Amino acid sequence: MSLIVQKYGGTSVGDAEKIKNVARRVIKAKAQGDKVVVIVSAMGDTTDDLLSLAHQITSSPDEREMDVLLSTGEAVSMTLLAMALRSMGQEAISLSGGQAGIHTDSVYSKAQILRVDTKRILKELEQGKIVVVAGFQGINEEMEVTTFGRGGSNITALALAAALDASYCAIYTDVDGIYTADPRLEPRARKLRDIGYDEMLEMAVEGAQVMHPRAVELGAVYGIPILVASSFVEAEGTWIREVVEMEARNKVRGVAHDINVAKVTILGVPDRPGIAAAVFEPLARVAVSVDTIVQNASVEKITDLTFTVARTDLARAKRVVEPVIQEIGAKGMVTDDQLAKVSIVGTGMQNAPGYAARMFRTLFEAGINIELITTSEIRITCIVHESRVSDAVRALHKAFELEKIEP
Amino acid sequence: MSLIVQKYGGTSVGDAEKIKNVARRVIKAKAQGDKVVVIVSAMGDTTDDLLSLAHQITSSPDEREMDVLLSTGEAVSMTLLAMALRSMGQEAISLSGGQAGIHTDSVYSKAQILRVDTKRILKELEQGKIVVVAGFQGINEEMEVTTFGRGGSNITALALAAALDASYCAIYTDVDGIYTADPRLEPRARKLRDIGYDEMLEMAVEGAQVMHPRAVELGAVYGIPILVASSFVEAEGTWIREVVEMEARNKVRGVAHDINVAKVTILGVPDRPGIAAAVFEPLARVAVSVDTIVQNASVEKITDLTFTVARTDLARAKRVVEPVIQEIGAKGMVTDDQLAKVSIVGTGMQNAPGYAARMFRTLFEAGINIELITTSEIRITCIVHESRVSDAVRALHKAFELEKIEP
Numbered sequence: 001m002s003l004i005v006q007k008y009g010g011t012s013v014g015d016a017e018k019i020k021n022v023a024r025r026v027i028k029a030k031a032q033g034d035k036v037v038v039i040v041s042a043m044g045d046t047t048d049d050l051l052s053l054a055h056q057i058t059s060s061p062d063e064r065e066m067d068v069l070l071s072t073g074e075a076v077s078m079t080l081l082a083m084a085l086r087s088m089g090q091e092a093i094s095l096s097g098g099q100a101g102i103h104t105d106s107v108y109s110k111a112q113i114l115r116v117d118t119k120r121i122l123k124e125l126e127q128g129k130i131v132v133v134a135g136f137q138g139i140n141e142e143m144e145v146t147t148f149g150r151g152g153s154n155i156t157a158l159a160l161a162a163a164l165d166a167s168y169c170a171i172y173t174d175v176d177g178i179y180t181a182d183p184r185l186e187p188r189a190r191k192l193r194d195i196g197y198d199e200m201l202e203m204a205v206e207g208a209q210v211m212h213p214r215a216v217e218l219g220a221v222y223g224i225p226i227l228v229a230s231s232f233v234e235a236e237g238t239w240i241r242e243v244v245e246m247e248a249r250n251k252v253r254g255v256a257h258d259i260n261v262a263k264v265t266i267l268g269v270p271d272r273p274g275i276a277a278a279v280f281e282p283l284a285r286v287a288v289s290v291d292t293i294v295q296n297a298s299v300e301k302i303t304d305l306t307f308t309v310a311r312t313d314l315a316r317a318k319r320v321v322e323p324v325i326q327e328i329g330a331k332g333m334v335t336d337d338q339l340a341k342v343s344i345v346g347t348g349m350q351n352a353p354g355y356a357a358r359m360f361r362t363l364f365e366a367g368i369n370i371e372l373i374t375t376s377e378i379r380i381t382c383i384v385h386e387s388r389v390s391d392a393v394r395a396l397h398k399a400f401e402l403e404k405i406e407p
Numbered sequence: 408m409s410l411i412v413q414k415y416g417g418t419s420v421g422d423a424e425k426i427k428n429v430a431r432r433v434i435k436a437k438a439q440g441d442k443v444v445v446i447v448s449a450m451g452d453t454t455d456d457l458l459s460l461a462h463q464i465t466s467s468p469d470e471r472e473m474d475v476l477l478s479t480g481e482a483v484s485m486t487l488l489a490m491a492l493r494s495m496g497q498e499a500i501s502l503s504g505g506q507a508g509i510h511t512d513s514v515y516s517k518a519q520i521l522r523v524d525t526k527r528i529l530k531e532l533e534q535g536k537i538v539v540v541a542g543f544q545g546i547n548e549e550m551e552v553t554t555f556g557r558g559g560s561n562i563t564a565l566a567l568a569a570a571l572d573a574s575y576c577a578i579y580t581d582v583d584g585i586y587t588a589d590p591r592l593e594p595r596a597r598k599l600r601d602i603g604y605d606e607m608l609e610m611a612v613e614g615a616q617v618m619h620p621r622a623v624e625l626g627a628v629y630g631i632p633i634l635v636a637s638s639f640v641e642a643e644g645t646w647i648r649e650v651v652e653m654e655a656r657n658k659v660r661g662v663a664h665d666i667n668v669a670k671v672t673i674l675g676v677p678d679r680p681g682i683a684a685a686v687f688e689p690l691a692r693v694a695v696s697v698d699t700i701v702q703n704a705s706v707e708k709i710t711d712l713t714f715t716v717a718r719t720d721l722a723r724a725k726r727v728v729e730p731v732i733q734e735i736g737a738k739g740m741v742t743d744d745q746l747a748k749v750s751i752v753g754t755g756m757q758n759a760p761g762y763a764a765r766m767f768r769t770l771f772e773a774g775i776n777i778e779l780i781t782t783s784e785i786r787i788t789c790i791v792h793e794s795r796v797s798d799a800v801r802a803l804h805k806a807f808e809l810e811k812i813e814p
Contacts, residue, residue, distance in 0.1 A: 057423050057427065066486070069487065076479055
């Protein structure tokens with residue numbers, strides 16, 4: 001008898017009717033002879049409502065208290081789902097993160113899972129019950145509640161799938177799979193039947209927000225296939241898994257984009273050791289995550305240093321960089337908060353040349369200026385003006401024939 | 408250094424502003440050199456909202472799941488109060504019932520406290536923190552969340568006050584004390600400066616809904632003085648405690664009333680052993696609590712059996728009693744759901760005759776018919792028609808000169 005893990009996001013359990021629908025789907029899965037563990041997020045906007053309440057109390061809420069506060073959202077949805085299952089004649093029990101044996105470090109609000117003790121879950125499964133687990137949370141060594149940050153319920157799902165050696169982990173959400181591009185920008189975008197873990201990681205980092213990279217990584221490390229599918233309609237979703245038929249596939253699997261991009265250029269930077277540390281250490285201290293960094297080798301011992309940050313971090317980045325400019329003897333700073341990233345992603349690209357060239361030519365022919373370029377082994381990213389992001393996605397989708405991709 | 412326990416009810420922590428007000432009051436208490444443990448209820452209508460959600464899912468929600476669901480209400484308010492305290496520069500920590508060491512039996516939704524392990528609370532108090540504890544809940548031996556039923560936060564408060572040997576336990580609520588009668592019915596009602604545990608128990612059972620009898624009993628058994636006062640205004644409340652100056656006091660301390668009363672009369676009951684069990688055992692099984700029972704000794708070996716129940720239980724009581732009538736060979740049943748109880752309460756009455764006679768005469772002179780009479784050592788209760796309850800309260804308040812009582 002196989003064991004599967006299912007996860008339902010916040011919109012999927014948004015009200016009583018939706019919770020009953022989820023219960024019916026879970027029972028159907030169990031009827032196929034599977035043991036089922038279900039992870040739920042908080043209902044609808046609950047987490048935002050709780051955050052807002054805390055911020056009405058104080059602008060800097062204590063993190064330990066905040067984690068307990070936020071964890072109540074999942075406690076509500078898990079108990080309601082367990083009640084719904086039982087009212088339909090299916091034995092079920094809800095478990096908090098701690099009761100489910102999810103042990104974490106003590107970094108409140110972004111805790112990492114240290115180990116999963118599956119004893120209690122296995123005991124309940126043995127008794128024929130469906131086990132409903134609160135997503136997004138665990139307990140630390142002092143038995144205090146910790147949470148994983150946004151997207152944390154997917155992390156719970158993958159961690160339990162790995163610890164329980166599940167056949168697969170299904171993530172039910174409000175999109176019905178992973179597409180070759182955002183269908184809101186490119187109507188010809190195709191839903192992928194499958195995508196590799198690495199590819200999904202690059203897509204996730206580059207703006208396809210369906211899956212948190214930490215969850216995808218867990219799937220990759222433990223070899224758990226992940227199904228991303230709709231919780232509302234019965235339709236095949238997309239499998240994220242180790243893809244073997246690599247040769248036969250289209251080399252580019254998708255076009256990702258992200259409009260939350262801003263650029264900072266520090267002008268006239270003296271080219272001597274220690275400059276990079278002087279700039280980037282203060283940014284790290286205030287938790288500004290720096291993405292692309294470009295620094296031209298200089299002839300004159302003077303250069304421009306450019307980097308990108310999330311647009312939402314730009315104000316903070318400017319405040320931190322301003323005093324550094326004085327300190328290192330640079331000439332000044334210019335910023336641009338009207339940028340976007342467009343990426344092509346595909347494992348096949350790493351052994352096949354010419355993709356970058358084809359991407360640059362496509363954007364050139366569409367009259368789109370490239371501000372910065374950054375690449376990984378399986379991804380090429382161009383930073384362009386925000387107003388051109390739709391054009392860029394559509395042009396690239398066409399150039400790499402993604403509308404013809406086998407679903 | 409003394410230790411005090413404070414409890415704030417749902418309306419007292421109804422929104423962020425009110426929680427900040429509570430935080431200021433708690434800090435003021437701590438500034439007087441006391442160690443402070445604060446118990447909070449769920450915010451405003453939270454508990455009702457969660458109950459309603461559960462009933463949208465199923466008409467018979469699982470009790471274990473329900474207790475976890477309801478316990479989230481107090482988790483929210485306790486974390487917000489701890490955040491508020493910390494934002495005002497006061498070290499504080501919130502603890503769930505389980506973390507606070509409140510161990511109960513496994514009777515979900517009306518669990519009883521078995522023991523309190525104060526280790527964690529004492530450790531946090533030693534560090535100078537204010538400890539905020541979720542009311543209304545504990546954990547059983549399997550570490551499952553249990554709840555105490557409505558009014559349960561007062562039980563938490565008294566249990567912790569007893570276990571921590573607190574100087575007193577303050578119950579802050581939306582009334583500012585215990586009155587000689589309900590001020591909405593009798594404008595001349597006076598706030599009492601103090602009242603004995605026994606008197607308060609009789610008042611509570613007879614409709615003065617401020618304190619759950621279980622909480623008052625805990626105070627009496629462990630000798631913890633209880634202060635009932637307003638959480639909104641600074642005014643002296645009422646002390647519930649062992650009252651010693653009994654002789655000097657007015658013998659009647661208050662007039663209580665309760666309009667949630669219905670009467671059931673079973674007609675033509677054969678007068679033989681086993682009849683009472685046949686009637687009342689089925690009622691107990693469906694958790695209908697029977698109050699007054701009257702059965703006249705019969706000459707004809709046939710009698711009428713009358714009892715009262717909460718009006719809200721009448722429909723259930725009728726369903727249970729109907730088949731019993733057949734079974735025992737009685738003639739039929741009549742019910743009346745338009746009744747109310749009016750009681751006079753006072754420890755002094757037990758050694759002083761004439762109170763009952765004065766009560767009956769007062770009601771007679773006011774033209775109020777008495778349907779049933781029931782007494783305890785320190786209480787006399789008359790059951791009257793609901794439409795006359797205000798008249799009865801005012802007449803008795805005057806007859807026993809309660810408007811002249813020393814506050």
